[in-house]
Amino acid sequence: xxxxxxxxxxxxxxxxxxxxxxxxxxxxxxxxxxxxxxxxxxxxxxxxxxxxxxxxxxxxxxxxxxxxxxxxxxxxxxxxxxxxxxxxxxxxxxxxxxxxxxxxxxxxxxxxxxxxxxxxxxxxxxxxxxxxxxxxxxxxxxxxxxxxxxxxxxxxxxxxxxxxxxxxxxxxxxxxxxxxxxxxxxxxxxxxxxxxxxxxxxxxxxxxxxxxxxxxxxxxxxxxxxxxxxxxxxxxxxxxxxxxxxxxxxxxxxxxxxxxxxxxxxxxxxxxxxxxxxxxxxxxxxxxxxxxxxxxxxxxxxxxxxxxxxxxxxxxxxxxxx
Amino acid sequence: xxxxxxxxxxxxxxxxxxxxxxxxxxxxxxxxxxxxxxxxxxxxxxxxxxxxxxxxxxxxxxxxxxxxxxxxxxxxxxxxxxxxxxxxxxxxxxxxxxxxxxxxxxxxxxxxxxxxxxxxxxxxxxxxxxxxxxxxxxxxxxxxxxxxxxxxxxxxxxxxxxxxxxxxxxxxxxxxxxxxxxxxxxxxxxxxxxxxxxxxxxxxxxxxxxxxxxxxxxxxxxxxxxxxxxxxxxxxxxxxxxxxxxxxxxxxxxxxxxxxxxxxxxxxxxxxxxxxxxxxxxxxxxxxxxxxxxxxxxxxxxxxxxxxxxxxxxxxxxxxxx
Numbered sequence: 055x056x057x058x059x060x061x062x063x064x065x066x067x068x069x070x071x072x073x074x075x076x077x078x079x080x081x082x083x084x085x086x087x088x089x090x091x092x093x094x095x096x097x098x099x100x101x102x103x104x105x106x107x108x109x110x111x112x113x114x115x116x117x118x119x120x121x122x123x124x125x126x127x128x129x130x131x132x133x134x135x136x137x138x139x140x141x142x143x144x145x146x147x148x149x150x151x152x153x154x155x156x157x158x159x160x161x162x163x164x165x166x167x168x169x170x171x172x173x174x175x176x177x178x179x180x181x182x183x184x185x186x187x188x189x190x191x192x193x194x195x196x197x198x199x200x201x202x203x204x205x206x207x208x209x210x211x212x213x214x215x216x217x218x219x220x221x222x223x224x225x226x227x228x229x230x231x232x233x234x235x236x237x238x239x240x241x242x243x244x245x246x247x248x249x250x251x252x253x254x255x256x257x258x259x260x261x262x263x264x265x266x267x268x269x270x271x272x273x274x275x276x277x278x279x280x281x282x283x284x285x286x287x288x289x290x291x292x293x294x295x296x297x298x299x300x301x302x303x304x305x306x307x308x309x310x311x312x313x314x315x316x317x318x319x320x321x322x323x324x325x326x327x328x329x330x331x332x333x334x335x336x337x338x339x340x341x342x343x344x345x346x347x348x349x350x351x352x353x354x355x356x357x358x359x360x361x362x363x364x365x366x367x368x369x370x371x372x373x374x375x376x
Numbered sequence: 377x378x379x380x381x382x383x384x385x386x387x388x389x390x391x392x393x394x395x396x397x398x399x400x401x402x403x404x405x406x407x408x409x410x411x412x413x414x415x416x417x418x419x420x421x422x423x424x425x426x427x428x429x430x431x432x433x434x435x436x437x438x439x440x441x442x443x444x445x446x447x448x449x450x451x452x453x454x455x456x457x458x459x460x461x462x463x464x465x466x467x468x469x470x471x472x473x474x475x476x477x478x479x480x481x482x483x484x485x486x487x488x489x490x491x492x493x494x495x496x497x498x499x500x501x502x503x504x505x506x507x508x509x510x511x512x513x514x515x516x517x518x519x520x521x522x523x524x525x526x527x528x529x530x531x532x533x534x535x536x537x538x539x540x541x542x543x544x545x546x547x548x549x550x551x552x553x554x555x556x557x558x559x560x561x562x563x564x565x566x567x568x569x570x571x572x573x574x575x576x577x578x579x580x581x582x583x584x585x586x587x588x589x590x591x592x593x594x595x596x597x598x599x600x601x602x603x604x605x606x607x608x609x610x611x612x613x614x615x616x617x618x619x620x621x622x623x624x625x626x627x628x629x630x631x632x633x634x635x636x637x638x639x640x641x642x643x644x645x646x647x648x649x650x651x652x653x654x655x656x657x658x659x660x661x662x663x664x665x666x667x668x669x670x671x672x673x674x675x676x677x678x679x680x681x682x683x684x685x686x687x688x689x690x691x692x693x694x695x696x697x698x
Contacts (some may be wrong), residue, residue, distance in 0.1 A: 055466045057489045063470050070455040070483035081457065081485040083503075086408020092485060094457040094501055098492030133392040135403065135416040137459065137499045144377045148385050161392035163403040163414060167379045170420030172494035177459045179416055179501040181405075 074191060077281045079123040079265055080182075082189045089184035091134075093123035099173035104217065109141070110150025111245040112176070117154040119268060121249035122182035122329040126266040127189050128258025129182030131158060131251065136165035137177030158251065187253045190264035195334040197283035199262055201349040202341070204253050205330030207271050208299040208322030212237070213244025239298055247329040254331055256342045264333035271323040272359060273371040275333055279351075279358035282334075287360040288349035293323060294330075323361075324371060396513060399603045401445040401587055402504075404511045411506035412454075415445040421495035426539065431463070432472025433567040434498070439476040441590060442502035443571035444651040448588040449511050450580025451504030453480060453573065458487035459499030480573065507577045512586035517604035517656040519583055523671040524663070526575050527652030529593050530621040530644030534559070535566025561620055569651040576653055578664045586655035593645040593682060595693040596654055601673075601680035604656075609682040610671035615645060616652075645683075646693060 055063075065076055072083040072092075080093040095104060095116070117134060119245045124131055134155070141147070163181065193202075212343065216237045250266075257264065263282055267274050271293065279286040295303070303318035334351055335341065356363035377385075387398055394405040394414075402415040418437070419425060425434045427461070439456060446453055463469070477484065485503065538559045558590075572588075579586065585604055589596050593615065601608040617625070625640035656673055657663065679687035 055462065057462065057466065057491075060460065060462060060466050060470075060489055063456075063466070064484060067474055068477060068481075068483045070485045072455070073483070073485050076484075076486060078486075081455070083454065083485070085412060086410040088408035090407060090412075092457060092501075092503070094459055094487045094499070096461070096488050096490050096499065098490055100493045101491060133394070133403070135414060135501060136386075137416055137418045137497075138382065139418070139420065139497060140377065140379065140382060142377065144382050148382075152389055155390060157388075158571075161390045161395070162386060162399075163392045163395050165400060165403070165416045166418050166499075167382050168418050168420055169379075169423060169498070170495060170497055171422045174490060175420075175459075175461060175490070175497035175499075177416075177418065177488075177497075177499040179414075179457060181414070183407075216403045229482065234541055263434065303551075326537075369423070 070283060078192050080127050089187050089189060091124055091127045091129040091182040091184055091189065092179065092224065093120050094177065094179045095120045095123065096175055096177040098175045109147040110153065113147045113150030114154040114246045116176055116178050117151065117160070118247045118249050120178045121158055121160065122247070122266040122268065124180055125249045125251045125254030126180035126264050126331055127182070128184065128186050128220065128254050130185050130255065131160045132183055133161045133163035135163050136178040138165065139170045139174040139176060140167060140169045150355060157282055158249065186258040190258055190261050190333070192263055192265045192278045193281040194263035195284050195351050197279055197284055197351055197353050198337060199334035199351040200337045200347045201275070201286050201288060201334050201351060202345040202347050203256065203294055203330050203332055204345045205250055205300065205328065206294050206296045207267065207328050207330060208303070209240055209243035210247065210297050210327035211322045211325035212302050213240035213242070214318040217241045217244060225256065244327060247327060249329060250331050253343055257266065257331065257333060260339050260341055261344050263336045266333050267328045267330045269326045270371065271332065272361070273324070276359040276371055278332065283354050285352045285355045285358055285360060286349055287352050287363070289359055290320065290323070290362050292346060293319070294308045294346035295319065295322070306361040381676060385569040400514050402449050411509050411511060412512065413446055413449045413451040413504040413506055414501065415442050416499065416501045417445065418497055418499040420497045420501070431469040432475070435469045435472030436476040436568045438498055438500050439473065439482070440569045440571045441651065442500045443480055443482065444569070444588040444590065445572060446502055446504035446571045447571045447576030448586050448653055449504070450506065450508050450576050452507050452577065453482045454503045454505055455485035457485050457501040458571060460487065460489045461490060461492045461496040461498060463496065480571070499591045502686045506579045512580055512583050512655070514585055514587045514600045515603040516585035517600055517606050517673050518584050519606055519673050519675050520659060521656035521673040522669045523597070523608050523610060523656050523673060524669050525616055525652050525654055526579065526665065526667045526669040527572055527650065528616050528618045528621065529589070529650050529652060530617045530641065531562055531565035531624070531651035532569065533647035534621055534624050535562035535564070535642045538562045539566060569649060571651060572653050576663055579653065579655060582661050582663055583657045585653040586653060587652045589652045589654050591648045592693065593654065594683070594688055595646070598681040598693055600654065605676050607674045607677045607680055607682060608671055609674050612642065612645070612684050614670040616668035617641065617644070
């Protein structure tokens, strides 16, 4: 059973109304006169972080990925609960955790600490307060909306490739030479992503649908389109990249088999970890911050996602669990 | 670094006021005139469940252990977020999850599903609504209070021993014979614990301090005493057991090395998984349900816990992580 089947099975369970049919990044519950946003994300050793990676970066990413989910609902963080598995040496993890909580002024609420055998799994629950209701959902995209991205796509993929290129060189029987020197800019984008909290709050009142891009722009866009029962038509050239990534892509960097040899900019759209915000808004909306319009919302067709007018095959969409 | 050191380090972080200094089972947050209770518990394969164990029972225990934390705060469950790691075959896990959520009328709010390598770790966040404020804390025990237990101690330990006795017999070079037939009563108590939700709600307005007994009565009692800056004086004979456990204990069952050869009833007080409620209340409190008075709260001495007048060594207290 893969992730999609598992979640489909859970949809037959008794769901809280705030679960949004398990079609969203977060749960939304009304308490008293307020609206709380709840999210839960895990990271597993060997799957979500690289062997030997600095645990300070792992702690950062664990918190940042959850805060990014809150950002995509326009929420203000209230606190986090940490599910930690002890490693014996927690100093670097604690250092990174403190840095990220300080950076975003998020207090610790509690959690659980266990011992376990083998590769570890860390979990985090983040709680936020809605700054605008109705809270943006994945399901709200309307025919005629523009499709927008806040943030950039591709830096995280380049970071992963930079961090692993020495290993790839060795696999190809080459000497790593200066391949060991990963670009610090890209490495940081992969290791220490930035949750767009302020941007999410500024956008929440203007959008019809919003989510964060954690599993790849194409996959996440197709999920939003399906849940909204529409089709997204995107233009590859309109996808926003950092100037550093544009240089990187035009240098013809050789990417590994995980990108199936696709051109770098296309591959970046099927790669996760960017933590940009993907949203739709009325085409003439006056957005409070600069965002890239990457396409339009069309009436539903058999394909949830068109890129430059062509349907994207499901195995080209992005990272799918299991 | 062990669990205690890790939590001590976290206490230097920015904590939410509702984190209660990381000295409680749950976090307590005020939202829109209401009080929410949040808890997070994990279970790891090979540590918190036995190899080959029915995953339906694992799902039950994952939910029940979190609901027990809510029970200890007198909370009414609102919903749960599940952090699941895929195993390939999720049918039994899903069956058990549905059973426990139906049994306690708890809806699913959301969560996260991942793939990982090696033994898996599952996590759960449970959210509840306080039925009484102030919400009982671990830290509220007062000199002169009685110390009480709601529920019974020892059935879970007996269940574990019943479920593993065939393995122990083989380790000793004996034929398991009918040792393979674990007592269904005890096995169920270990595999499918009952969170005392109604009892916790009934008791909340009467207690000065309350927590659930998940790591062992002695260890949890010593934690409550320390956090409350008092000493608990307990009487071993007053600890409540089921009649089946009394028979089991008097049969002189040979326990394995995990109990260090202690007499069965003493060993049970150092063994977790009972999910009874431990609380203190004024000695003359009119409690709404029958509970066992197991001791008294004294002014703080150098020993947080006395049993039959004697201090208990720290390695006899119970299960400590890491």
